[in-house]
Amino acid sequence: MKLATLRNGTPDGALIVVSSDASRAMAIGSIAPTLQAALDDWSRIAPALRECAAQVDAGAGVPLEAHMLAAPLPRAWQWLDGSAFDAHGRLMARLFGIQAKQSDRPLMYQGLSHQFVGPSDDVPLPRERDQIDFEGEFAVVTDAVPMGVSPAVAATHIRLVMLVNDWSLRALARDEMMTGFGWVQAKPACSAAPFAVTPDALATGWARERVQMRLRVEVNGAPFGEPHGGEMSVGFADLIAHAAATRSLCAGTIIGSGTVSNENYAITGSTCIAERRAIETLDSGAPRTPYLRFGDRVRMSAVDDAGNSPFGAIDQRLAKAHIPSQDDPAEAAR
């Protein structure tokens, strides 16, 4: 089952059920007005959504207006992002001159969740000199998860799978990391691909609580990387259990994989610039790939073995944010 959110002028948009081939959609407001509402009562609502999915696959509904799609959850109560691709962690540690992960505990930080940028929206950021970068990630959405859940039970709480671009400002990241407090300024709002998909609908693209697909990144139309999601050192069940060790997770919690990265990065490429620059530095003494400029386009999609792209694409342009005049409260309050 494939779900999406249609813009309707409200913060959470309207939940729609989308056909498997993403050509058609059905409004299902009478069942659940928003994806958050569906997740709040998933066990009861999901069967009705699945009936709609069967109908829309059989030709019901209307043609999908892709340009009207927001992120599946335009805002979420919680975004906890792991770093479960060890290849990335090792490369970044070498770039930053810090120690790589020192234990078997998953790495995870809590990030901005009150906004997920829609898949074709411009991404407004303040300054190119902040070293604007992307991070291609897979993510899962849970229903309510009790505190102290085991990985085995955590797996049963994975309701939807998503594709996320975790925008990162590298010039700010290292200093924030060194404080030990994690990232605030270095991690603005993420973007999300349009379709949130149930694990069963991913077929062979989902196994061992990992997305078994390549995450394909293109920058300004040129291929950048397409590492495989199967190489997570810990799967999403372990990440959820880690997140829920001392807290219950609310329905609609989004758990990220961290930047998708493979050991054979020389062949697969990377899903973020910082990692490619680390590789360039290791290979030839200096980075060659620049960070992004305003106007650059970043496209991300996931591709399974059959060539399907179940999450749709994030395809966005980087834009200069409007920063209010510092001296004019009226301007700032707009």
Added chain:
Amino acid sequence: MKLATLRNGTPDGALIVVSSDASRAMAIGSIAPTLQAALDDWSRIAPALRECAAQVDAGAGVPLEAHMLAAPLPRAWQWLDGSAFDAHGRLMARLFGIQAKQSDRPLMYQGLSHQFVGPSDDVPLPRERDQIDFEGEFAVVTDAVPMGVSPAVAATHIRLVMLVNDWSLRALARDEMMTGFGWVQAKPACSAAPFAVTPDALATGWARERVQMRLRVEVNGAPFGEPHGGEMSVGFADLIAHAAATRSLCAGTIIGSGTVSNENYAITGSTCIAERRAIETLDSGAPRTPYLRFGDRVRMSAVDDAGNSPFGAIDQRLAKAHIPSQDDPAEAAR
């Protein structure tokens, strides 16, 4: 103006206006059903709320049922917690054997915001051996803040002031801090005092974007500390500007001061056990004060120069969380 949230079986509760002396309350669902709704449209709604506040101060409304109060925002889209009391930072750095803050940039992390525990609710946590501690903090609630706001303009977005207990699990905190990713397991849900108060209503208790009151902590009925909130090295306007450097803040964002702590800690005491243990270690070579046990009570209130306690009190009992059986999915899903 003093606002609070009454439990009504919904996640966000019902907004009420409370008399200055906290004896009476008025339901104002026709103006704004929830505090989040009021903050979403503050400029338009606040004047009507102020009219209700005048009426309830004049005897309208009903007696306040304090036991029915939830946290002012039982859940929030964003909780960004600073660490603006340098005395605390220096002591904790010595305890942890790490470097104290290395720049003039405020310290801040993003924390769990999908739940704020009500002021008299039990606090469920999984294990005493996690070294359960409290942190007494002041916090402000903003309306929508644009990206890149200056501190001067940020100050105009401070709509409400709160008192928060930022529960902390010290046995987990150091390891998480050393990853650079900030805290997930070490920072479960915070608790909040019942009343969110507009800065003007704090009178001399609010100046220079700081709460000019003592934060009084009692553990099992015994005084623990009462440092003064005025000693923040940066005020809330600076913290908001820091938070909004690369993101816009949604209405209902809560910004914390970090643990209230004073340079003359020998006289004022502390608002967390870890700091007291650091002081004991520095004074006599070893910590004496134990972390909390299940059943312990922690009470926090703020006291102004006239002896008023405008936020009311957090007064809670620590409880052992029900952790589901690891082998029983049905049990875990309860």
